[in-house]
Amino acid sequence: MKNKGMNHSRAMRGYLHTSLIALSACTVQAASPLLVPPTLTGPVYNLSMDHGATQLLDGAATPTAGYNGSILGPTLIMNAGDFVTLNVENNLGEETTTHWHGLHVAPEDDGGPHTGIADGATWSPDFTVLDTASTMWYHPHLHGNTHEHVNLGLAGMILVRDSVEETANLPRTYGVDEFPLIIQDKDFGPNNTLIRANFGDTIFVNATFEPFLEVPSQMVRFRILNGSSERAYHLGFDDNRNYSVVGADGGLLEAPVSQNRTILMPGERLDVVVDFSSDNGSTVTLMSYGSTLPNGVPGALMGPGAGNALNGADFNLIEFQVGDQTASPITSLPTSIWTIPDRWEESEATVFRTVRLTRDGAFTIDNQAFDGSRMDQVVLKDTIEVWSIVNEAGGSHPFHIHDIQFYILDRGAQPVTGHETGKRATVRADNNETVRFIAKFETHANADVPYMYHCHILPHEDGGMMGQFIVVNPEEKLIDLTSSDTDVTLRWSQYLTSQFMSLQSTSDLGVSFSDIVSSPSVVDEKNQLILSRDPGNKFFRLLPVTTD
Numbered sequence: 120m121k122n123k124g125m126n127h128s129r130a131m132r133g134y135l136h137t138s139l140i141a142l143s144a145c146t147v148q149a150a151s152p153l154l155v156p157p158t159l160t161g162p163v164y165n166l167s168m169d170h171g172a173t174q175l176l177d178g179a180a181t182p183t184a185g186y187n188g189s190i191l192g193p194t195l196i197m198n199a200g201d202f203v204t205l206n207v208e209n210n211l212g213e214e215t216t217t218h219w220h221g222l223h224v225a226p227e228d229d230g231g232p233h234t235g236i237a238d239g240a241t242w243s244p245d246f247t248v249l250d251t252a253s254t255m256w257y258h259p260h261l262h263g264n265t266h267e268h269v270n271l272g273l274a275g276m277i278l279v280r281d282s283v284e285e286t287a288n289l290p291r292t293y294g295v296d297e298f299p300l301i302i303q304d305k306d307f308g309p310n311n312t313l314i315r316a317n318f319g320d321t322i323f324v325n326a327t328f329e330p331f332l333e334v335p336s337q338m339v340r341f342r343i344l345n346g347s348s349e350r351a352y353h354l355g356f357d358d359n360r361n362y363s364v365v366g367a368d369g370g371l372l373e374a375p376v377s378q379n380r381t382i383l384m385p386g387e388r389l390d391v392v393v394d395f396s397s398d399n400g401s402t403v404t405l406m407s408y409g410s411t412l413p414n415g416v417p418g419a420l421m422g423p424g425a426g427n428a429l430n431g432a433d434f435n436l437i438e439f440q441v442g443d444q445t446a447s448p449i450t451s452l453p454t455s456i457w458t459i460p461d462r463w464e465e466s467e468a469t470v471f472r473t474v475r476l477t478r479d480g481a482f483t484i485d486n487q488a489f490d491g492s493r494m495d496q497v498v499l500k501d502t503i504e505v506w507s508i509v510n511e512a513g514g515s516h517p518f519h520i521h522d523i524q525f526y527i528l529d530r531g532a533q534p535v536t537g538h539e540t541g542k543r544a545t546v547r548a549d550n551n552e553t554v555r556f557i558a559k560f561e562t563h564a565n566a567d568v569p570y571m572y573h574c575h576i577l578p579h580e581d582g583g584m585m586g587q588f589i590v591v592n593p594e595e596k597l598i599d600l601t602s603s604d605t606d607v608t609l610r611w612s613q614y615l616t617s618q619f620m621s622l623q624s625t626s627d628l629g630v631s632f633s634d635i636v637s638s639p640s641v642v643d644e645k646n647q648l649i650l651s652r653d654p655g656n657k658f659f660r661l662l663p664v665t666t667d
């Protein structure tokens with residue numbers, strides 16, 4: 120029996136249930152077959168957010184919410200390069216958003232807190248899938264309500280496919296040799312109702328309690344997502360076998376990495392292949408080894424949530440019951456997968472920023488709680504930047520940034536290894552450590568719609584541990600006044616305050632930057648800035664103020 124660490128009452132009930140099955144069937148079985156979400160393929164994806172009820176535990180069904188069902192959502196299969204449209208209908212009875220976590224999309228298509236979907240409305244972003252083969256996900260992101268809506272069950276997986284993945288011959292037959300595993304802990308009140316808690320004491324994979332899954336005795340691929348509010352998992356198998364990490368947050372690694380433990384923080388994904396070829400007739404259990412999580416990582420014995428029954432415990436995630444091979448099994452992995460084409464060097468970076476994770480009662484960033492009307496960073500499109508994330512907040516936090524994928528340069532001045540060497544959109548920052556990453560803010564620019572960066576611990580981001588940035592097109596900042604026009608009209612943004620931008624001209628414009636930002640009369644209803652041209656002016660520039 121492999122229910123190590125499940126020493127709380129609800130897991131105990133599952134344990135007893137399992138024992139009864141074991142008595143009758145003479146084999147060790149977990150309680151329920153794993154729910155494998157259905158897939159949706161494009162180019163048009165229709166999603167509807169609704170309330171429902173889900174039989175999560177014995178007894179009363181639990182009030183939940185989901186996309187196209189009572190909990191979670193379909194797995195969206197996208198092909199790199201496709202132009203896709205997503206129609207997201209909100210039937211929740213309140214405003215929310217849906218964010219495409221990890222996808223490199225324009226800010227207006229990103230589904231962040233500024234892109235609310237009113238109750239009863241349908242939001243229809245469309246974009247070209249610019250990401251390479253990767254494991255992404257989608258979830259609500261309305262500021263202050265993200266935890267509530269994700270906890271109710273609103274979350275789904277996105278799998279981006281491409282020719283690299285196909286050429287590498289990785290397992291990719293969904294539901295046969297490739298499965299999504301969405302790991303979440305939940306906390307329950309009376310009548311099996313969900314409590315919005317930082318840490319739960321009941322573990323679900325794909326909304327299945329104590330799941331088992333029949334897998335073939337060959338290479339099987341798992342797209343693992345930590346969709347939990349705060350808990351990190353320490354992934355490993357009960358027989359300590361190694362598994363091959365082939366991808367992480369932002370896509371495929373250059374070569375499979377063999378590991379037997381991986382820390383997965385909230386929001387992070389892991390793309391792993393497990394070799395079950397010698398296990399026909401056996402069971403193998405994926406565990407979380409909380410007892411060996413470093414203190415300070417949420418879920419460790421000491422640190423955030425200490426005292427929760429699962430903190431510091433080793434517990435089951437899912438039991439794999441290994442059976443016969445499929446007709447055309449994949450039995451080996453390539454030694455190399457591909458060469459990532461855009462691995463930037465630190466010497467290429469022209470902007471260096473520091474973002475501090477702080478705590479002022481509540482968790483904050485740079486000692487400020489999130490304010491949607493305040494712009495925290497302005498990034499020039501196509502700039503290669505290095506961001507230093509300094510954790511002064513205590514405990515470990517998963518820092519997530521929208522728009523781009525980055526490479527980690529170092530954590531605590533040490534290079535990272537294994538699954539952390541690939542492209543990512545989330546990185547763990549440990550207490551009193553600085554994590555540096557490098558990224559290029561390319562393709563998208565919109566001075567009116569911000570992207571977010573935040574801690575992906577849901578109660579932290581809801582509580583204000585979030586900032587925002589806009590990407591502005593440098594081509595928009597140089598306005599040539601050599602034409603004969605007497606007036607010049609410039610697209611303007613409410614976010615371009617004097618904190619970030621200054622005016623420079625060949626002679627006095629007759630208007631100062633502070634006049635512009637303080638006098639609404641010079642910005643018209645279309646958010647356009649109108650300046651009278653002084654004949655002596657050849658040009659003026661809007662310049663980014665150097666931050667940091």
Ligand SMILES: [Cu+2]
Pocket residue numbers: 482515516517574575576579580584
């Ligand atoms: Cu945090």
